Each structure stands twice: as structure tokens, then as C-alpha cells.
Amino acid sequence: MAGASAADVRSILSLPSAPTPGPSQPRKQSNAAERARKPDGISRELYSLIGPSVPTLAQLAKPRLKQKPNLGGGGRVKWEWQSFKNGARSDSLRLSHWTKAGTDPDAEYPFAKYNVQPTSYVFSQDEYTRFLEDKDWTKEETDYLFELVREYDSRFYIVHDRYEFPGGPQRSLEDLRDRYCSVCRKLVRNRPWAGDEAAKMQLLSSLQFDKDREVTRKKYIASLESRTPQQKAEEEALFIELKRLEQNERRFKKDRDELLRTLLGIESGLPDIQVDEDGLVSAPPDTKKRKRGHHSATAEPETPVASGSATQIISLVPSAPKKAQSAKSAAYDALHCIHRSEVPPAAAPTTKAAHQPVYLRSYKLPTPKVASTAKVAQALGELGISSTRLVMPTRENCAQLESLLETASALVETKKVVDKVEHDIRVLKERMGMGERDSEAEDGEAQTPGDEGAEGEMEGRAQSVVSTRSTRSVRSRKQSSRRSMSISSVDTSATGAMKRKRY
């Protein structure tokens, strides 16, 4: 019966069975019975790796193959050539197509529903004379315009393309659109409105058309298109120049940061410097203007410190709006259980290395210092806590673990210091004791308390040998005695310290 386990011993001694290990305690070896209950759907190797704490995501049911698609019940489908009537047509044309047998031939044609008619506006003569008079437009031409817009479903490019009113003046696309929209707006405004105000406003805004703006916009497009190759080349050159300047500015800024860091150290407040993206983006137009002003100035580099724009780009204090925003969003965060972790301000905010990617909290569990790892682990082990495995790494738990580790390492440190101090005390005490004994030896008194006595005798003998040679070796003798004292036991060191104090 070599294999008597702890459980057997417990049962013999009629002790209560071992408490089940807590979540953070090192897990005990699962017994054979537990392992035998391997659920289906997990391979044996995987199960032996992950143990009984099966993640919920693992599929416990046995996977089945994808079902074969059921294509219409397996039976044959009969199709027939059937004539149909299209509801979107006004005449009685009957076309034919293949349908499944048994389909109702008089059913509504499925594509008829796509025949959507846009809302078209019509106005009476009375309405026209009351609101729609315009010195540039006759009623006939307005009617013609509305007819075309209806015919081409408000595609104004086509309307303008096909617009051919006999005797009318040449109309631009904007003229047509402006007239159409203004008439519709007036009609909507002046007619009784059945729906709510919001819908009316929405409709009115959809009919809004700013003719002057559109015309200006078109002019811009035209001027953009009619650029000469020289202009294009110049633009290209300016763009490259701009890029170069931006690069220069960035380099200057970096150099300046470096300089500040070297000169002022932490007081420069550099880590708080945020790269003001807006400043860089807004810089181009004025740089461009400057460039346009004097081409010869390209060689003259502008130091950001000297130029006025530098203050825009570099802000030495953390930007104020950011703080305001965080204050405002604090309530929001609390409401939605959002915890914002303080990202440590990196030394170089724009470099890639400073970027902290998303991570799982359990990946960044605090670890004790390498030097004291073993001791801390031992201390924790005494408490029955595993420092490497945290079952539920919530924020609080992580914080607690961290504080625990801190405390534990502090404890270990303290213990180390205490040990060292005690040691020192002992050493000094011993030395004190040695000093006394030396003097006693000179007096010829032999004091032999326990094992120390033998040592003392040895010293004494040695001393006698040395002393015959020279008197100046008293110091060296003392040193050697101190060396021998270092091997002395604990209790003498305590007395030594006491004696030294008295000395």
C-alpha cells in the first residue's frame, strides 16, 4: 500500500476532506473519474489540454454535416408558357412568359410595382396669375418646362438637352432648374398643406435651388478644366514645394523637441506636447500664398521658433479643449460603465513605437521584480494564492493582485533589509566582543564562554606568535580578528552590539 493518498490518510484520521481549491489557488490534479467524463464533440487531446473548464464557445453537440438543400421538395416542377397582363401598361397587350404551372394568370405582374410615378406639379391659370408670374417666363413656356420635367422624371440634364421651346430664349440648365424649383416652392407654400409642418419644410428644402451659387460653381469647374499645361505644371510644382516645406517644418519641430529635452529635461514638459494636426493642415494655404509672393524665398528656411506660425503648430501646454471634453464625457462614461485608462504620455507622441495597441487585461498582469520573484512567489504560496494565474481578471481583481504583489515584494524587501541590519549588528557586536577580549588577553585573563572560548584561545596563540615580530601589527591583528568574527554565531553578535554601544 505504497500509494496511500492524502485522502486516505484523512479518512483514516477522520478529518474533513480537503476544501475544494479556491479559484485563485493552484489547481489540483483532476482525478481520473473527472477526466473520464469527456463531453462529445471535443477531441481527447484537446480535452486533456483544457481540462474540465470547457469554454462555452466550444461546440458540445456532435457536429453534423451540412444538410442538402431542399430544392422544391424533390418533385418535378411543371412550367408553362402563359400570357400575362402588365398592370403598368394602359393598353391590353398580352405578352407571354414561362411560369410555374398553376400560377394565377390574372395575378398582378410582379414588375408592375416598379412603375413609380414621381409627384408632378400642375397649376391652374388662376394660380399662375396669382403667384407664378415672372417677367422672363410665359405660362406656355412654364407649361412646356413642366411637361418635359415630368416626361424625363426630373433629370435636368436631359430636360435641358431636349429643351426646345419655339420662340423662347436660350435657357441654361440653371435657368430651367431655378424656374421649376421656384414655381414648385410657391405652389407648396400657397396651397393648403395636409401633412405636418416638418414634412412641408423638408419638401421645401428639397426644392431649394440657389441659382447664383450653382452658376459660380460651374464657373469654377470650367476654370479648373481650362487650365493650361503651364498652370498645371506650376500647381504641381507648388504642391511638391508645399510637401517639402511641411517636411522641413516637421524636422525643425523634431530638432527643437530634442533640444528642449536635452536642455530642460523633464521641465520642458515635452511629453505633453500634442502634435496639432490642424495646425499642419491649416498651414498650407498661407504657405502657398507666401510662396506665390516671393519665389526667391524658397532657399530661406523658416525656423519654427522664429516664425509666427510656430505657435500654432506647437502648443506647450496640453490643449484645453481636450480636458473640457473629458469632463463632459465623464457622466457619459459613468452611465455606460466605460473606464478610461490613463495612457502614459509617451516621450515621442508621433512615433510608432509609442503607440499602445489594444490588449487584454489578463495579458498585462503585474509581475513581481525579477530579483525577488522566487521569494514573492514563496510568500504568496504560503497564503495559497497563485500569482501567475488569476481566474477572474477583472479590473478590481487586477488592482488587488497588483497591490498584493506590491505589498508582498515590499515585505520581502523589508525582510531583506531587516536581515542585513541584524547581520550588521551581529558583526559589530562580535567585533566589540573581540575588542574586549583582546584587552582581556593582554591582561592575561582567559575567558572561555562555550565554543567561543576555543576560538579565543586560537586567536590568542596566533597573537602571541605575531606579537613577537612587531608591535605595529596591532591593526592588522584587529582586522584578522574581525575576519574571524564574521563566522561567529548569532547570540554573540547581539552582545557585541550591546558592548559596542557601551564602548
Add this chain to the structure above:
Amino acid sequence: MVNYGGDEVAALVLDIGTSSIRVGYAGDDTPKAIIPTTYGYTETDEPSSEPANANADGDVAMAEGEEGGAAGTQSAKKKVKLHIGSNGPSLWRAGMKVNNPVQNGIIQDFEPIPSLISYALEQALRCNPSEHPILVTEPAWNTPANRERMAEILFEEFNVPAFYISNTGVLNAFAAGKGSALVVDIGHSAASVTPVVDGFVMRRGTGSLTYPCISLVDTFSGLAHSALPQLVHAHARHMLTTPSSRRPAIQLYPHQLIAHKQPVDAGVAPKFELRKDRLEGTTDSWKQWYEAKEVDEWIQSVAGILDQGWNEHAANTRGMRHYEFPTGYNNYFSGIERHSVGEQFFTHSPQLIASNPNLPKPIPNLISSSLNACDMEIRQVLLGNIVLTGGGSLFAGFADRLQAELSRIHSHVKIHAPGNPAERRFGGWLGGSILASLGTFHQLWISKEEWQEHGRPIVGQRCK
């Protein structure tokens, strides 16, 4: 079925072009039948009293029977036999003249059209036109009278249940899967540039009431077309038939007129014997047409376009290419010769411009003039959706050259040129096939009932 928006009603699609008539069922990806538009005709009775324009009198024989549809009605005064189909004009017949009803893409002579359509539908497709709705194509510069005439022929003579006529530009855009596009269509006789916006052709510019007047170059119109392919053809023909320092003039006898020939080395004078018995009965129009075919074949197998502008050195590096004519004459054609032909699409030499003031515009100019007639805002949209189509665009290197030329002038040019030759040759037909098989399209058909009720104006109202 409903998911893809398709609902096939066994509609027919008929695409009449200068070189061929394409016909097939809507929903297919290629036409079922392709027959030449050119037809041959022979006048068997009192040939002396009938001038060449005999068929203009309206007493045209309906082509019937297989074997090229050689048949005719027995008229008391004259008997005109039409020879249609792949075995029609290309077979040698004594005294057969050939004619083409289509000039510059639009039908100029409607007399043989019913016979051609009848042959295409009844002989080639073997279907009864009165059972199928039919979608017909037209070029963007077609006249209202022409389309109404087409509707009349189909409703009155073929008794079709429904009819629709659609623009080749729009259909080519649809075939490329685009609603808005700048369609560059290089056909057999005409090259055209058609701006299409939301499925409508932009016709702005000429000041005419509805359509631009027919001229070779419409300077103000958005839809610009020119007889550029004809110029290319003429250039190639001129080059082949004029003697040069390197070789004598090449004789373009068709193979039907050659009794036998002997193989000769490249560049050596051919040894062949003509069929004396046939020379007598060969008409000028047939000979002209067949010689043109020889030139076309030479162009198709040998000619090319340099992709980065004219450069003699670059052309020379393209190497020689061998070609043999039906007479047995064969030679290696240098890179310069081969590429100077395609170059006519893009640039014209100053001498040519000076000698010919009515020269058709080259493609880049056509595109620019077309774009300039369009609104500023849609120019960029059109430039990003250029659809290159038409059998003429299969010229080796055409798409690359067009891309190079356009990117020199405009930025952000994107050319859609299908790699499948069938998609380019039958782009218009393919678009029609897509359109006529859409469920939502079936409300647009002009039904026979509507035709009878409203008459001709319904065509203009419905087919915008």
C-alpha cells in the same frame, strides 16, 4: 427570376449595321444569326430597260428559299432576284450587282429592308415574327422619319405584336453595365461618340428641332460621328493599289475570279490565271464590294496601331508581317506600312488635311467636341465611363492608344473595353438583349394596338 429583374418574353432583337444584320432572342449573350447587310440582286428580265436603280420602284422580290434566299416574284415587266445571306452576295453570279441599304449607319434605302428582315427572321432564325415582340436598334443620328418607317414595316408587314426602337449608344452603355457613359463606337463605316446620361442620349447643340442634321461631322453636337473607318479603309486601299519603290501595285482580284494560281516567293509577281468565263458577267458593284472585302481582310490580319503616338522607329521595331492575296501575291508588310493605316484613326498628315478640307475628325477630336457640348458637371462622369465598342475597335492596339491619347488631355480617364471580341462586335445587340429581357421594360413596348390607335407619333413619344 424576380431577383435579377429578368422576365423573358421571347422578344427578338434586331440590330442593323452597315456591314451586318444581327438578330437573336433577347436574353441570349450573342446573336443567333449574323447576315451581311449587303445584298446581291440580279435582273433577269429586260435588263436593258431597267437601270441600276430598278429596285427603287418598290417592286422588289422577297427573298425566299435557302441557299442565299435566291428567289423572286414573277412580275410581268421585270424580275428582280435578291440574294441575301452569307451565300448571297459572296457567291459569284453572272450579272449580279450588290447594294447596301445602310450608309453611315442609317438606313437610306428602305426597299430591300423588308426582304432582309424577312430573311433574318424567317430563314435564319426560323421563327414567326407575329409571335414575338421585337426590339430594333438605331444609331443616335437616325431621323424620326426613319424610325417611324421601321415601325411601320414591322407592324404592317411582319405583324409584330409589339415594337420598340432603341439607340445603339444607350444599348452599348447597357451592355457594359453602365447607365451613364461616353460610348465610342467604331463601326464598319462610321465612328461615333455618344454621351449617354441615365440611359438617355445627349443631343444638345446642333440647333435643329429634335435631331442633328445628318452630316459627316457635327461640330456642335454632343453626339459626334464621322466616316473615319471609311478613311482608314481608303488609306489602306490606296497604299495597296499604288505602286511603290518596294513593290508593284497589288491586284485585288477576288478568289471567285481566279482559275488557278502558282505559289510564288514573297514579293515576286504572282502567277495566276483569271476565269475568263466569269469576267464577262462580273458587275462593277460586285467587284468593288469584293475588293473592299479583300482590303478589309488585309487590314484585319495585318494592320495595327502604335500605342504611344506615331513614331517611325517604334513602328519599325514592330516587325514585318506576311500576308497573301487571292492572286497568290504575297509579301512581308513592314511595321511602318501596317501601323500607318491605324494611325489614320488618331492623326492625319498635314498634306492630307491640306488636300481634303472635309476630312473626318480623328477620334480624340470627336471625343473632345462631344465632351465640350456636354455640361461641365457630367464631363468627369463621362470621362470615367468611356465604353469602347464596335468591330472597328478591335484594331490591334486601339484601346491602348485611345487611353494614351486621352490621358494626355484629361485626367482620370477610364476606358471600358471588353476583352471578348463578341462583346465588342455585338455590343449594341447585347444591350438590346439585356434591355428586352428585363421585367420592368415590358411596359415600354409599343403594342400593335397603340400603333393602330396613335399612329406614327407614338414612336417618338415612347422611344425617347
